Amino acid sequence: MQAFQFGPVSIPLHRRAVTMVLGLSFLVVLVALAALSLGSYPIDTAGLWQTLTGRADPIPAMIVLDHRLPRILTAIGAGAALGLAGAMVQTMLRNPLASPDIIGFTAGANAGALLAVLLTGGMILTGALTGGALAACAVIALAWRGGLDTQRLILVGIGASLSLGATADLLLSFTDENTAADMARWLTGTLHARGPADVALIWGGLALLAPATAWLGFPLGRMAFSDDIGVGLGLPMTRLRLAVTGLAIILVALAVSVAGPLPFVAFVSGPIARRLTRSGGPALAAAALTGATVTLGADLAARAIPVVRLPAGVFTAMIGAPVLVWLLWIEARKGRL
């Protein structure tokens, strides 16, 4: 078996998984470059090169570096965070339907962020973290009956998602028209007018969480069997579940804080990544890159219709909804739903 070796570190490499991760990285860069050059003020390859190397005129430089670049970096970061959170929770709960945006974590983070903005005018991240954590606790507590049954968790979670969505809509009605219009767009998930603060938040967060995420990737691939097998292999299952849930909540809250909920990104990334890599593991790196690609693609599609300023979330939902139907169909056919 081929393995990456460096001092005491040794990590097995699946050739197909490595190829897919490299391919997806290339795809992200490609779509990002397209997103930098396309738009109401198109910039050709030569112009883009000049801008990125700091030799361009002020106007294209401003458009690329101040407007498009933060937006693109935010899209990649938020998409990666959601892709990671989705793949982790789906693997832990052994069900592709159990992703944070289906079982209420995202809706909680969203409602929390909205409430924080309405009450304090800021503190989005604090609101999102609190809301996400409260929603997760509530969903788990409501679904708990001497143990955690994933199917009940999914049903309770869908219910929680819908109620929290309705609550968010209700909160909107207490604001003035302009704020409400802005907030409504954000509630769908948007990357419009992102700035360096957003980029710093999402990428700083990802950098801080990366070691923990990489660490959890190893036991996650074993937790995917069953509780009996996990315990038999010596995994501290309860502590690991807490760690995975906590990490997923933080990742979702970070993404929601900079881009709104971006429906279905967390949900579609894991299954796509697993099918691409066929490694039989949680495929976290591939899931992060898939999330980034989907989000970036959705934002590019949203920008292609310039006048109405459609939020990217509309397009992630358009990509995600058919995948949801398809997975529901597969699960129903296997008799697991």
Added chain:
Amino acid sequence: MVQDGTNCRLRAEAISVAYPGRAVLENLSLDIPDSKVTAIVGPNACGKSTLLRALARLTPVTAGQVSLDGHPIDRQRSRVVARQLAILPQSPLAPEGLTVLDLVRRGRTPHQSALRQWSRADSEAVERALDLTGLNDMSSRMLATLSGGQRQRAWIAMALAQDTDLLLLDEPTTYLDLPHQIELLALVRQLNRDTGRTVAMVLHDINLAARFADHMVALKGGRVRYQGAPSEVVTAKMMQDIFALPCTVIADPIHGHPHVIPA
């Protein structure tokens, strides 16, 4: 009682296990003799599976304790226990998309860490497990495409790759036809003879248990009613007491093991 002079690393000391509203095991004590094959038998719902799960710390005890090397098993680090003791639960589940090799490699988990996910010892243990179970030729097959017997062997290989002194198997012959049952039990027996591994398994078939075990434990109503060598345990009286089955027990004409012939 286990004969004197035999060490027992794994012991149940006056354990009780209760599920909500139902006591399954009550004040049960049992020693698993080292380097022997122990078969646990008994009628349906007698608690034999629960006993094996409690011995492997999969099911928590409500009283008493299971001890491994003299220390309570649930107070030791799970990872450290997993290097001494492997358990193959009944009808184990694997995620989709795994090959036989993927599965067997997962058995190395307690010897690995997030940083050190693969070593030469891992490769060798996996190779050995595949050899012993005769799965070398199908290591790249998807688990889902295997027959029941092959899949069960793959799970055994995963437990073997864990490279533990103690191996616990919960009804490993379920869903297998007779040739595959014999093959699997012969493999378990050979492992015990070649490497001195301690094996404890729950079995349904008394005759197969009598043939392949060194030590037999018969359970009824959550208590140990009989234990000892198969020739001492498998008697017409035991079959009547435990299973309420009138029968004659003869010596198997080929191997000499006790053989139950229902009346």
